[in-house]
Amino acid sequence: MRLRRSGKFVGLILAAAAVTSLFAPASAEETTPEWRIGISTVGDLKYQPGFAHFDYVNPKAPKGGTLRLSNAGTFDTFNPVLAKGEAAVGVGLVFDTLMKSSEDEVTTSYGLLAEGVSYPDDISSATFRLRPEAKWEDGQPVTPEDVIFSFEKVIEHNPLYTNYYQHVVSVEKTGERDVTFHFDEKNNRELPQILGQFSIVPKHWWEGKDAQGKQRDISRTTLEPVMGSGPYRIASFSPGASIRYELRDDYWGKDLNVNVGQNNFGRIEYSFYGDRNVEFEAFRAGNVDYWFENQASRWATGYDFPAVKDGRIKREEVPNRRRASGVMQAMVPNMRKEMFKDERVREALGYAFDFEELNKTIFFGQYQRVNSYFFGTELASSGLPEGKELEILNEVKDQVPPSVFTEPFENPVGGDPGKQRENLRKAVALLKDAGYVLKGNRMVRADTGEPLSFEILLSSPMLERVALPYANNLKRIGIDARLRTVDPSQYTNRTRDFDYDMTWNVWGQSLHPGNEQGDYWGSSSVSRVGSQNYAGIADPAVDALINRIIFAKDREELVAATRAMDRVLLHHHYVVPMYYRMSDPIAYWNRITPPVELPTYGLGFPDAWWSTEVKQD
Numbered sequence: 001m002r003l004r005r006s007g008k009f010v011g012l013i014l015a016a017a018a019v020t021s022l023f024a025p026a027s028a029e030e031t032t033p034e035w036r037i038g039i040s041t042v043g044d045l046k047y048q049p050g051f052a053h054f055d056y057v058n059p060k061a062p063k064g065g066t067l068r069l070s071n072a073g074t075f076d077t078f079n080p081v082l083a084k085g086e087a088a089v090g091v092g093l094v095f096d097t098l099m100k101s102s103e104d105e106v107t108t109s110y111g112l113l114a115e116g117v118s119y120p121d122d123i124s125s126a127t128f129r130l131r132p133e134a135k136w137e138d139g140q141p142v143t144p145e146d147v148i149f150s151f152e153k154v155i156e157h158n159p160l161y162t163n164y165y166q167h168v169v170s171v172e173k174t175g176e177r178d179v180t181f182h183f184d185e186k187n188n189r190e191l192p193q194i195l196g197q198f199s200i201v202p203k204h205w206w207e208g209k210d211a212q213g214k215q216r217d218i219s220r221t222t223l224e225p226v227m228g229s230g231p232y233r234i235a236s237f238s239p240g241a242s243i244r245y246e247l248r249d250d251y252w253g254k255d256l257n258v259n260v261g262q263n264n265f266g267r268i269e270y271s272f273y274g275d276r277n278v279e280f281e282a283f284r285a286g287n288v289d290y291w292f293e294n295q296a297s298r299w300a301t302g303y304d305f306p307a308v309k310d311g312r313i314k315r316e317e318v319p320n321r322r323r324a325s326g327v328m329q330a331m332v333p334n335m336r337k338e339m340f341k342d343e344r345v346r347e348a349l350g351y352a353f354d355f356e357e358l359n360k361t362i363f364f365g366q367y368q369r370v371n372s373y374f375f376g377t378e379l380a381s382s383g384l385p386e387g388k389e390l391e392i393l394n395e396v397k398d399q400v401p402p403s404v405f406t407e408p409f410e411n412p413v414g415g416d417p418g419k420q421r422e423n424l425r426k427a428v429a430l431l432k433d434a435g436y437v438l439k440g441n442r443m444v445r446a447d448t449g450e451p452l453s454f455e456i457l458l459s460s461p462m463l464e465r466v467a468l469p470y471a472n473n474l475k476r477i478g479i480d481a482r483l484r485t486v487d488p489s490q491y492t493n494r495t496r497d498f499d500y501d502m503t504w505n506v507w508g509q510s511l512h513p514g515n516e517q518g519d520y521w522g523s524s525s526v527s528r529v530g531s532q533n534y535a536g537i538a539d540p541a542v543d544a545l546i547n548r549i550i551f552a553k554d555r556e557e558l559v560a561a562t563r564a565m566d567r568v569l570l571h572h573h574y575v576v577p578m579y580y581r582m583s584d585p586i587a588y589w590n591r592i593t594p595p596v597e598l599p600t601y602g603l604g605f606p607d608a609w610w611s612t613e614v615k616q617d
Helices: 144-157 159-164 276-284 296-301 320-324 343-351 355-361 387-394 417-433 461-476 488-496 516-521 540-550 555-571
Strands: 066-072 099-102 108-111 114-118 125-130 168-173 178-183 232-238 242-247 267-273 290-292 313-318 325-333 436-439 442-445 453-458 480-485 502-510 584-589
Touching: 066 276, 066 290, 108 114, 125 144, 144 159, 144 168, 144 178, 159 516, 267 276, 276 290, 320 325, 320 584, 325 343, 343 417, 355 461, 387 555, 417 436, 417 461, 453 461, 453 488, 461 480, 516 540, 516 555, 540 555
Parallel strands: 066 267, 453 480, 453 502
Antiparallel strands: 099 108, 114 125, 125 178, 168 178, 232 242, 242 267, 290 584, 313 584, 325 502, 436 442
């Protein structure tokens, strides 16, 4: 389940003890629904009815000032519904959702547009009750019709959500402020939570006409500033170059407990850059206030300038976000291509990636090798399967690699010429078993003479410093691997259409995986344009394990099923695992400041930060 695009989908388990009623619970004989102020994943909700604000915010944070941010690439639409086009970064500031996440709990959300949520014991439906005070920017109330319209349009026009909400069979207005979603299966415990996450858009605005009298069309991209119910409005923009959002004085929810101490900047401005180095120079010059560093060498050597030395720029390595998320960063061969269908070929590709050498030469020892699809969490498999995990794997024993039961997954280890030569010898042996031979300096099919040749699609020149050594290692064993770097818009379109041989991807995971796993690895998503099944996985055992995750009865079963799936994915060598770091390296000018204590599982950025240039009461 994805929280945000930079974010991530999060799963959940809804236990009776993990919810809190707005009203007294109804007896079994009564039909009065039990309205809950929020949905939690583990244990009880931290915050109870009537809470004043989240603990990590400063309720007295001053409002005002400007936050200057940067973004790589461009944009060509403000439409939050579509999968096509390049949606403007930050446009989510304009829209509210039914529920809002708390960053000091694991995948927990509380009512935003909705004051409460209710569902029966078998979770065959979920009803959201809208707040009577919720208003659009033009003053009209947010209605169940708006929620229905938003859901139907996102399902119609965004393939990602089509799969994400595939078990929602209908939605209807069931009261003056109530909207009910009906499901085609029972006890899918994350469905009520994920329905609280999509942006609610105004039906009357999209069905109306623009200032020129032209009928709006939600199925098309648009650069008309869209209207929402959220805390910010689009104040101005330069197409593809910059956007300025302004805080609304008339925002209906500014005093709501889930918003107190948040939405503090009077203006949030984004500037767009085509080059990451140029973008950093803008930060260094003071034109950008906040920087997330994703280049190890620059973090180690690139901050030796006056603003850092005299304290105007602060640098921190923050582990908070990593506490609640796993990750798989990998080179991803596309199994829709015939050459990658053979598991031995995919395994051979892994022997050519020398992480240890890269970590020494360009990463300054800052990274760890990824060895799980849930790297860094308790959900990661390790050693040999046992207990509940082994029991689950035995259910699909005839459909998974035998090594799942006999060999712990381990990445090849390089770092010196001797180890790398041995790894490449193993790769050549695997390729020979798969029907390839070395002829001269080319790896070719023994039966047809066809060379093993492919393109690695990249979204940024910055990635080339890792991809090039990998491609060079592949060339040492006769594989013709070529790099192809395209602009972000072209990259988005090509990956959306699975138009690549191999690409680079990062999958973010929560501590409560669920329906999104089908979009990542499920057979139903392998041919669906816009899915995140970039590897092209279509495996019945993986499908069965995804199902076990979604319908896990308790935390023990969820963890065991997730580890089992992780282990099967690894032993199929669907991807070449790469690397990650377990903290966020951030830098920011002293014009902005975070809360005294960051939330346990996040940075609170930018919601809970504020401008130091505005006087605090």
